[in-house]
Amino acid sequence: SAWAAAVAAVERQALDAKVLLICHVNPDGDALGSMLGFGLGLLRRGHTNVQAVFPGPLFIAEPFQGLPGLDLLVAEGDACPEPDLVVCFDAASQARLGGLVDRLERAGVSIVLDHHASNPGFGDIPLVDPAAAATSVVAAQLLDRLGVELDAAIAECLYVALVTDTGSFRFALTTPAVHELAARLVATGLRPEEISQRVLDSRPFGAIKLFGDVLSRAELEPAAAGGVGLVWTFATLEDLIRHKQEPYVMEALIEAVRGAAEADVACVFKQVAEREWSVSMRSKGARDVSRVAVSLGGGGHRLAAGYSCAGTLADVVEALRAELTLASS
Ligand code: 5GP
Ligand code: MN
Ligand code: MN
Known part of the structure; x- marks a missing residue:
């Protein structure tokens, strides 16, 4: 299955292999949260060479400035030109990756995590689940299959992604499984009210x-x-x-x-x-x-x-x- 292929693609990387995580332009909470949460998960697995990047200037909107894992981010020009592994998050199409498409093409292997029904299934291993409320649901599933324990920092990233893409658990696809994942994330000790205030209810x-x-x-x-x-x-x-x-x-x-x-x-x-x-x-x-x-x-x-x-x-x-x-x- 695609899941088994994705797990194998990660597991066959040496721990110092060049891993590049990419997400869509103008990243929202799901793009950044799923990418950084997965990146922190890879660090927890022992990977030592993990970069995260999105197309365009390296600007983090105020609501996301408190996210754990932001130090994985590099400017587009500093992103590894020929990564061993590329993992792509929340991009409905290659067009949403701007100039980073070439990294996807030049990667030893690429895994694409997404939940847009319009995703054509690009990349070597597409993991696209249109029934998932957020890409972070797919990312959490892959971390589980890799045996990575969700610590508080990973949980905060995945939670921000979940809250933003479900409109605080109001939208369609807010299934029992979404609430079960949220429960696991909250159980790591994160404070939902602090995160909501920072991400959704705080603006100039x-x-x-x-x-x-x-x-x-x-x-x-x-x-x-x-x-x-x-x-x-x-x-x-x-x-x-x-x-x-x-x-x-x-x-x-x-x-x-x-x-x-x-x-x-x-x-x-x-x-x-x-x-x-x-x-x-x-x-x-x-x-x-x-x-x-x-x-x-x-x-x-x-x-x-x-x-x-x-x-x-x-x-x-x-x-x-x-x-x-x-x-x-
Ligand atoms: P939003 O309105 O919050 O920016 O985006 C809503 C949804 O539409 C998101 O799932 C996002 O991925 C998708 N979307 C927004 N803008 C574009 C775009 O320019 N191209 C594509 N392919 N999808 C978009
Ligand atoms: Mn998005
Ligand atoms: Mn999304």
Whole structure:
């Protein structure tokens, strides 16, 4: 099985073999948490040459600055060019790895841990479980199979990943097994209230003001077909400058917008450059937004997906409306 192949691929590495852990661009709690938790697990197994990396500048958003294992991180340019083993976390496609794809290709062997239904199954050993609530669930399973005991530091990383990807155990796929894993993690002594506060409920006052501006311009639209509504808003670079905020604060906006009861689909357009947008989508169930995202060049899950696009705001909103109309017919 793929599990046996993954275990064998790790076990046949010498303890000083070059191991490179990679995750998707703009890493979220699941990408960073599963990668660093697994990395700490490898250290615990005795591996001495473990690096972790993600594409783009080495910037850790404030909510993740307390994560254990951050010292495994290296800048993209310092990542081992020809690793013996690459393990990839939470990347729905190779496109999400930016310039790190070449490490995957040049690796002695690569294992891909993920939970996106849209993942095509890349890498030598894909361990993709669309039924897993987070990539950290897959990572915990592999650590178990490797006989690595989950200590408090590993547990904190995996817990952050679990909490962020399940919306604090609210979303679909929050199964009994997820709660059982959470119970094991909490039993190591971690403090859920401290972690939630640090990761989910702590942001600069300027971000609150920015949320006010962005939410006040939200629009509610009946869908052209299908009878379900769309709620959407947008955040611009100008908003960030006006409130002196970093782009990562925009990631939490979708959580507020998706609360509109009248809409089945919620969407936030986050400006990345003059005519470039990163788009977050959520569904309450009637629509499979991962299909919509895939059609627009992105990916994700049935109820949470995203993509990148170019054009004026009017253009990109219209392109989404058209795709939603198509998907409903
Ligand atoms: P979020 O809206 O929280 O950024 O992302 C929701 C889900 O959609 C995540 O599972 C994420 O992996 C996926 N996603 C977000 N943006 C993109 C993108 O640009 N490309 C792909 N393939 N998936 C994305
Ligand atoms: Mn992710
Ligand atoms: Mn994930």
